[in-house]
Amino acid sequence: MALKLYDYTLSGSCYKVRLLLGFLELTYTREQVDFYPGRRHKSLDFLAINPLGQLPVLEDGDLRLRDAQAILCHLANKYDKTGKWLPRDPATFGTVMMWLMFAGGEIMAASAARLHDLLGYDLDIAAARNSAHAAFRILDDHLALREIAGAQWIAGDHPTVADVACYPYVALAGDGGIGHEDYPALRNWLRVFRTIPHFDPMSGIPEFA
Amino acid sequence: MTVTTDAVALGEWVACGWPGKVPVGGHWDTVILGQQVRATRTAADSYEVFTLDRTGTPGRQLPVQSRYCCIFTTLSEPKRPLPEISEFAEPDRRLVNSGCVGVNTSPYRLIENFLDMAHFPFVHTDILGAEEQTEVASYKVEHRKEVDEIWATDCQFFQPAASKAATGGQMTKYVYRIMSPFSIMLYKTVHGDPGRNDAICLFIQPRDETDCLAYMPMALVDAVSTTESMIDFQQTIFLQDRVILENQRPALMPLDLTAEIPTKADVGSVTFRRWLKQSGIWFGTSEKAAA
Ligand SMILES: N[C@@H](CCC(=O)N[C@@H](CS)C(=O)NCC(=O)O)C(=O)O
Ligand SMILES: [Fe+2]
Numbered sequence: 001m002a003l004k005l006y007d008y009t010l011s012g013s014c015y016k017v018r019l020l021l022g023f024l025e026l027t028y029t030r031e032q033v034d035f036y037p038g039r040r041h042k043s044l045d046f047l048a049i050n051p052l053g054q055l056p057v058l059e060d061g062d063l064r065l066r067d068a069q070a071i072l073c074h075l076a077n078k079y080d081k082t083g084k085w086l087p088r089d090p091a092t093f094g095t096v097m098m099w100l101m102f103a104g105g106e107i108m109a110a111s112a113a114r115l116h117d118l119l120g121y122d123l124d125i126a127a128a129r130n131s132a133h134a135a136f137r138i139l140d141d142h143l144a145l146r147e148i149a150g151a152q153w154i155a156g157d158h159p160t161v162a163d164v165a166c167y168p169y170v171a172l173a174g175d176g177g178i179g180h181e182d183y184p185a186l187r188n189w190l191r192v193f194r195t196i197p198h199f200d201p202m203s204g205i206p207e208f209a
Numbered sequence: 210m211t212v213t214t215d216a217v218a219l220g221e222w223v224a225c226g227w228p229g230k231v232p233v234g235g236h237w238d239t240v241i242l243g244q245q246v247r248a249t250r251t252a253a254d255s256y257e258v259f260t261l262d263r264t265g266t267p268g269r270q271l272p273v274q275s276r277y278c279c280i281f282t283t284l285s286e287p288k289r290p291l292p293e294i295s296e297f298a299e300p301d302r303r304l305v306n307s308g309c310v311g312v313n314t315s316p317y318r319l320i321e322n323f324l325d326m327a328h329f330p331f332v333h334t335d336i337l338g339a340e341e342q343t344e345v346a347s348y349k350v351e352h353r354k355e356v357d358e359i360w361a362t363d364c365q366f367f368q369p370a371a372s373k374a375a376t377g378g379q380m381t382k383y384v385y386r387i388m389s390p391f392s393i394m395l396y397k398t399v400h401g402d403p404g405r406n407d408a409i410c411l412f413i414q415p416r417d418e419t420d421c422l423a424y425m426p427m428a429l430v431d432a433v434s435t436t437e438s439m440i441d442f443q444q445t446i447f448l449q450d451r452v453i454l455e456n457q458r459p460a461l462m463p464l465d466l467t468a469e470i471p472t473k474a475d476v477g478s479v480t481f482r483r484w485l486k487q488s489g490i491w492f493g494t495s496e497k498a499a500a
Contacts, residue, residue, distance in 0.1 A: 009441045032437035037308030203448035
């Protein structure tokens, strides 16, 4: 097994993968890509690795994968012998997939806001923040119902790839001028997430959520 | 957004981009001190900057200098030249450009944070400081009148990982140098070569009173690390600072020295605030314009 992550430390999408690699205690090598200011992810060399010009990319032997969500599923499927990170039971699997897609979809509006505020990306910041708030409202409502049911995680009674995929851009939202004030269930979930063994924080995540 | 009328602020050089930000022939639009400007790369090493009016029509041409991995311009007659930083000309130095990062606070909050060692153990835990060694030893601060700069010398701090090149903890010696209201730099002991200093700058582009871009060019002695990893080290640290900076209230810098009670380690910041007040600058401060 040789795992190699094309990585940029400040990327929340790369952070998703680093988190799960850590939780699963997997060793890997990092190929640091100068995302900013170098824009190396748009270089011809990198487009040969990922034609979408996006990070992260994971190589596992001869297999090369893009998209953080796909990579999380691959790692859990292949390396998590407990089966907990990617539950296969019919009662949980669909829910995990649903929130996993939500992480790669709706929540990415918070990533856009962050790129605007931090790195000066030219985009409609009001629209990005509005979309992020709408996504946070939906996840907060879900987590509030889970709390009432006595549960802490997005699906099931332990963290899954859905939690890992949703965490970074919710936690980093402040970087894009998006506060957590209106989302009490989200704040509780952010706090319990930090208690997962081998959790590693990232620059931009406030210690006191 | 309107252009500031603060003559002191207008008379400073400010960063507005970096060399190589766009290909030759390309341009970028940005804002300095409330003024919309357009910078154009006219040749490999040549840049022009013009003001833009509300309709986006170019107005007057502004002075430009490309130094220290930054493009500098000014909206008025600069009252001082750009600082001399000889390390950037030393042949074995690695010049590292980390781009710029947006921060919503006053420029002086950025300067003050850069100058402050006390936050290392809490904000940059296990990198620039360790939780069990939080004491800031006393240091000297002076206003060097001939160049109108503030220097803090004899600073030192224990650092678990002082730079990308570090392989263990060290007592790092620091010298800080405030070169203008919008620029500060530090010299710190090179890991493994106590006779030399790494030079790390912070140039601030104030777009508006509490809306800044921060540039952190470095001239390092490090033959080993990759450029990616040196940028990464600096950006990782700066994003830790950014969370703290954006949560400081008020965002505008109070120059009334009773407003925030300084501790002993804050002698640098007290001197800085006093110097700002004496300069007559009010842009980005809680002071109101005299006029
Ligand atoms: N669907 C991708 C999106 C990842 C993504 O947006 N990555 C950013 C860095 S955080 C990127 O590479 N952006 C460059 C681009 O989209 O052009 C994933 O989830 O991995
Ligand atoms: Fe700091």
